[in-house]
Amino acid sequence: MREIGHFIGGKHVPGKSGRTAEVFQPMTGEVIGRVALASKDELRQAVENASAAQPAWAATNPQRRARVMMRFLDLVARENDALAELLAREHGKTIPDAKGDIQRGIEVVEFACGIPHLLKGEFTEGAGPGIDMYSIRQPLGVVAGITPFNFPAMIPMWKFAPAIACGNAFILKPSERDPGVPMRLAELMVEAGLPAGILNVVNGDKEVVDAILDDPDVRAVGFVGSSPIAQYVYSRATANGKRAHCFGGAKNHMIIMPDADLDQAADALIGAGYGSAGERCMAVSVAVPVGKATADALMDKLIPRVESLKVGPSTDPSADFGPLVTKAHMEKVRSYVDLGVQEGAKLVVDGRNFKMQGYENGFYMGGCLFDDVKPDMRIYKEEIFGPVLSVVRAKNYDEALRLPSDHEYGNGVAIYTRDGDAARDFASKVNVGMVGINVPIPVPLAYYTFGGWKASGFGDLNQHGPDAVRFYTKTKTVTSRWPSGIKEGAEFSIPTMK
Secondary structure, eight states: OEEEOEEETTEEEOOOSSOEEEEEETTTTEEEEEEEOOOHHHHHHHHHHHHHHHHHHHHSOHHHHHHHHHHHHHHHHHTHHHHHHHHHHHHOOOHHHHHHHHHHHHHHHHHHTTHHHHTOOEEEEEEETTEEEEEEEEEOSEEEEEOOSSOTTHHHHHHHHHHHHTTOEEEEEOOTTSOHHHHHHHHHHHHTTOOTTSEEEOOOSHHHHHHHHHOTTEEEEEEESOHHHHHHHHHHHHHTTOEEEEEOOOOEEEEEOTTSOHHHHHHHHHHHHHGGGGOOTTOEEEEEEBSHHHHHHHHHHHHHHHHTOOBOOTTOTTOSBOOOSOHHHHHHHHHHHHHHHHHTOEEEEOOTTOOOTTOTTSOOOOOEEEESOOTTSHHHHSOOOSSEEEEOOBSSHHHHHHHHHHSSEESEEEEEOSOHHHHHHHHHHOOOSEEEESOSSOOOOTTSOBOOEETTEESSSOBSTHHHHHHTEEEEEEEEEOGGGOOSSOOOSOOOOO
């Protein structure tokens, strides 16, 4: 039984609160570890450690900070197979999916390696008589990230890499469901040359989250999770004077126009809807075929594809997806399928009773496919976060455009079409933060920013890309004039361009 504590001051420390949570192996349903749940005092220890280390790190020039990131990339490449196996063991993803999780995190670290350029300010010579002006970006100090179970490698790296590259110290509170990979990433950062105390990992639940939100020395908080908690974190953090960006749930639609290549669209729906067992905030969970003929033809292609999905243990290289993360979450997803049937949606593929031979105690569920889902049903309104795809039939393009635009969530959306005019119109008008055109999961690359609209995101700045540098720094503007250009006598006017 593995005992997992915290990582503070560059070393592992045991938990002191006396509270723990079980860590499961979703493939088998076995308990494989216990993770400590930190108290407010333990969080404070990490913050004090980070506060002591941060000034020297901020004074380290950006190029040297970037070199730590470069060495970290080499170490992650060395450990890639072991990291993927650890991730799959605690989360349930297949090994290829786990490697994808790691890769998308690596890409943000690669972006952070450009921090010497990204931190360059602006300069104006001769802004006034003998006056020069320039701006500089400086780190905030100690910042924190609260990250979810579904991407235990990617999202921690999305958070800590740009923050640390900018000169901050970082407190990471990962999900207690799969804490192994975040702890290992912290070890690798120290091995790469990061000074002790600049990256601390504090495991825990709501108690430590509230401690982060209330601690006066934590200057900014980033969060990814469900929308109700995202709103809670944002409200409490900002009420305490912190900078915050918090990302929540989603109900991502894919519009299938009559002119779309239906085989391509169906394959895209299968991968985007059922990959990682649907446990992605960017999973496509709603298909919107336009017109009855399109809908009927699409269903003819989807049903056999969903029925033939291969569910298997994370170690099976031929599995399309693995188990869900916990038994409680599996039961929650099944209850949504039960609800959809009660609401009158047509369940055309039912994966509720799937059992994996030899893994009967694992948290497995087969793919489920609903047809004739209506916008007033809860299975349409709420995020299910499992291998469940709902088909909502639209009469025409305008109705298809309204569905994602009017939905409570606004994370991602996609349209499949051969018509460039329709695609351009859709991308311009749809009220959603990230749009794919013949791309089913429109996650921007690391040098663009990632973030949803409406109830999917709280805060003015997004994750990674240029917004990350803005979020983790504050701008200082300097106006300078030297004695040779200063007139004698007091000046009572505000400086102007005159």
